[in-house]
Amino acid sequence: MNPDYPRIARGKRPKTVVTIGAARFGDGHFALIAGPCAVESAEQIDQAALKVKKAGASVLRGGVFKPRTSPYSFQGLGLEGLKLMRRAADQAELPLVTEIPGTAELEAMLPFVDAFQVGARNMQNFPLLKALAKAGKPVLLKRGFGATLTEWLLAAEYLAMDGNDQIILVERGIRTAGHELRFTLDLAGALWAQRQTHLPVFIDPSHATGRPELVEPLLRAALASGLDGAMVEVHPSPDQARCDGDQALTSAEFSSITKNLSSLARALDRPDHHAASKPPHLPQR
Ligand code: PEP
Ligand code: MN
Numbered sequence: 001m002n003p004d005y006p007r008i009a010r011g012k013r014p015k016t017v018v019t020i021g022a023a024r025f026g027d028g029h030f031a032l033i034a035g036p037c038a039v040e041s042a043e044q045i046d047q048a049a050l051k052v053k054k055a056g057a058s059v060l061r062g063g064v065f066k067p068r069t070s071p072y073s074f075q076g077l078g079l080e081g082l083k084l085m086r087r088a089a090d091q092a093e094l095p096l097v098t099e100i101p102g103t104a105e106l107e108a109m110l111p112f113v114d115a116f117q118v119g120a121r122n123m124q125n126f127p128l129l130k131a132l133a134k135a136g137k138p139v140l141l142k143r144g145f146g147a148t149l150t151e152w153l154l155a156a157e158y159l160a161m162d163g164n165d166q167i168i169l170v171e172r173g174i175r176t177a178g179h180e181l182r183f184t185l186d187l188a189g190a191l192w193a194q195r196q197t198h199l200p201v202f203i204d205p206s207h208a209t210g211r212p213e214l215v216e217p218l219l220r221a222a223l224a225s226g227l228d229g230a231m232v233e234v235h236p237s238p239d240q241a242r243c244d245g246d247q248a249l250t251s252a253e254f255s256s257i258t259k260n261l262s263s264l265a266r267a268l269d270r271p272d273h274h275a276a277s278k279p280p281h282l283p284q285r
Contacts (some may be wrong), residue, residue, distance in 0.1 A: 005153050007160035008167070008197045016165045016198045020115045020138050021095025023058035025168055026200030029271035030222070030261065031229030033097060033140075033202070034254060035061035036236075037244035038074065039081040042088070047236040049085075049092035051251035056258040056273045059115070060085070060094040061231055065101040066243060067121050074242040079108055086112045097140055103131045113137060120144050120172055120207075124151065129158035138166035140231070142204070145175050149189050153196060169193055169201045170231055173208030182210025182247070185218055190227055200228035210247045212238075216257045223264055229273075 002009040018025040025031050034057035039045045049060050064081035066074060077084070082098060089096040095114035100106060102125065109116070115138040122128060123144035132139050139159050143152040152169065159167050171190035173183025185208035194201040205218035219230050235241045235248035249257070258273060265272035 002153075002196060004150065005157040005197075007165075008153060008156050008199055010196060010198050013198050016167075016200070018138050018166050018168050018200055020059050020097065023095055025202075026228050030227070030265055030273055031059075031202075032057045032258065032261075032273045033059040033061050033229065033231040034234045036241065036248065037233050038063045038066050038076050038242060039085045040077070040242050042084045044236055045081075045085050045088040046091060048234060048251070049088040049094055051236065052234050052254065053092040053094050055234075055251070055255040056262075057094070057232075057234075057254075058273065060089045060092065060096045061098070061117070061233075062096070063099050063243070065099060065105060067099070067101055067119050068243075079112075082109060082112045089114075100128065100132070103128050106131055106135060110135065110137070115140060115166075118142060118155075123147055123155050126158060129155060130161070133159050133162040133164050136164075138168070139164075140168045140170050140202070142170045142172045143174070143186075143189075145173060145183055147174075149186075149193060149196075153193060156197070156199065165199070167199050168228075169197070169199055170204050171201070171208070172204035172231075181208075181214075183208050185209065187218075187221060187225065190222075191225055194227060202229045202231055203227060204231045206231075206233035206244070206247045206249075212247055212249050212253065215247075215249060216260065219257065219261060220264055223261055223270065223272075224268060 034052040039062045066076035097115040099117040120142040176184040234254040238245040238248040
């Protein structure tokens with residue numbers, strides 16, 4: 001047991017299963033969370049929700065508070081966007097996850113979200129981590145792009161301080177040499193984190209590469225190497241996206257990829273993303 005992060009260290013305890021709405025993560029199957037970078041309009045998020053659900057995603061993603069590198073880039077629709085996203089998610093019968101920018105937004109967001117995402121730029125926002133530890137909702141913790149693996153796990157330990165174990169770790173690419181790809185996916189680091197903790201570990205190949213054509217091969221690698229799932233950006237019309245359109249998959253591409261992942265899961269004797277939801281007779285959210 002690692003004494004630096006006793007609450008999340010693997011030790012002898014079984015893996016934690018994280019539940020978001022009716023979706024389960026960390027129970028052995030490879031799960032998918034998908035949706036656009038940002039919520040842009042009712043039509044866009046409605047379409048995205050229905051399409052990713054049909055393709056086999058078990059949670060809808062989408063940003064409404066967008067922490068952008070440039071203050072002149074699209075900053076998101078805020079709470080109004082979250083309400084649109086809630087409606088879209090309910091129509092598609094999917095739970096939703098969205099990024100929380102800081103403690104100030106927590107109370108207003110709480111009634112509308114099934115899980116909170118802590119973005120890479122906020123991984124060490126300690127007041128936010130402490131507030132989320134008590135908020136009673138699952139948290140997806142992105143790794144900061146300049147953070148060591150231990151810093152990432154220590155950030156997760158903050159989230160676990162109040163007995164919360166509903167935490168998913170997301171490796172979303174780190175800074176290395178070169179500018180050809182947006183970031184570098186640290187697949188080995190994700191696998192190491194998975195062995196260090198009892199928490200589910202995901203990758204985000206969309207932000208890690210910035211290249212839609214690299215998303216599928218990395219998803220295959222994650223599935224084959226035993227990671228718990230992935231978060232992927234999917235947009236109904238990537239060329240019109242207000243945010244991260246260059247890296248988004250079309251709904252058709254995502255659907256074809258999920259079929260291929262199912263075949264790979266079968267070949268590897270691993271349950272696939274279709275096993276992500278509880279059977280309908282069990283209580284839903
Ligand atoms: C996102 O998921 O859209 C996002 C902003 O991710 P990250 O915090 O990893 O950059
Ligand atoms: Mn994005």
